[in-house]
Amino acid sequence: MDDGVIDIANSSALWVMAFIFVGIVIFQALVFLRLAKKSAPDVGMTPKEVKTAIRTGFISSLGPSFGIAIVLVSLIALLGSPLTLMRIGIIGSAATESAAAGIGADAFGMDLTSDNFSTQAFTTVVWTMCLGGMGWLLFTLFFTKSLGNTQKRIEKKNPKAMAIVSSAAMLGAFGYLASDQMITSMSHTIAGVAALFSMVIIMLVAEKGNLSWLKEWALGFAMVIGMVSAYLSTLL
Numbered sequence: 344m345d346d347g348v349i350d351i352a353n354s355s356a357l358w359v360m361a362f363i364f365v366g367i368v369i370f371q372a373l374v375f376l377r378l379a380k381k382s383a384p385d386v387g388m389t390p391k392e393v394k395t396a397i398r399t400g401f402i403s404s405l406g407p408s409f410g411i412a413i414v415l416v417s418l419i420a421l422l423g424s425p426l427t428l429m430r431i432g433i434i435g436s437a438a439t440e441s442a443a444a445g446i447g448a449d450a451f452g453m454d455l456t457s458d459n460f461s462t463q464a465f466t467t468v469v470w471t472m473c474l475g476g477m478g479w480l481l482f483t484l485f486f487t488k489s490l491g492n493t494q495k496r497i498e499k500k501n502p503k504a505m506a507i508v509s510s511a512a513m514l515g516a517f518g519y520l521a522s523d524q525m526i527t528s529m530s531h532t533i534a535g536v537a538a539l540f541s542m543v544i545i546m547l548v549a550e551k552g553n554l555s556w557l558k559e560w561a562l563g564f565a566m567v568i569g570m571v572s573a574y575l576s577t578l579l
């Protein structure tokens with residue numbers, strides 16, 4: 344990545360936009376929290392139960408946040424802090440944003456880690472991440488009322504259809520991105536295989552032990568294991 348891209352990726356304009364978007368997200372969270380507390384008596388919750396629920400939700404969010412933080416390190420190095428803060432603040436999924444960034448760079452014809460990563464390539468990545476994350480937000484805005492009825496109709500015909508379609512889409516996207524990198528070198532292949540098997544093992548352990556926090560950390564752990572495995576392979 345040349346110096347021009349680094350300057351743009353960490354520019355004041357992007358920082359201002361990032362803080363505006365994150366501020367909107369925080370405002371929405373406070374509004375939802377206020378509405379939830381206001382509606383609590385209508386569902387029979389006492390003030391003590393409300394406080395307990397809020398505290399439990401806060402504590403349970405710490406694990407996924409730390410899991411995302413592991414992935415953020417790589418995103419910040421590739422895309423800069425403002426854009427990473429902006430995207431994760433809105434979407435909240437490091438996995439989704441990593442995939443979007445990779446797809447954007449691939450569409451331009453280069454890798455995120457390329458030495459000749461240009462301003463145009465960075466712009467393509469930004470547009471891919473923003474437009475890619477905008478679809479479900481607009482869909483939710485215009486079709487929220489009908490989503491429940493649609494889901495019920497689909498599940499009535501085939502209860503597993505929704506889960507199968509969403510899982511297949513994610514597997515296809517990540518499989519394409521992973522395989523594209525794994526053919527680069529033996530170290531890339533080792534990293535991909537190690538991350539794949541570690542992800543499967545972690546998810547099996549989490550499922551068997553009913554460890555929801557481990558599921559949230561799984562991606563971060565798998566990435567670290569893959570990177571360490573690739574580094575160790577270069578020392579052999």
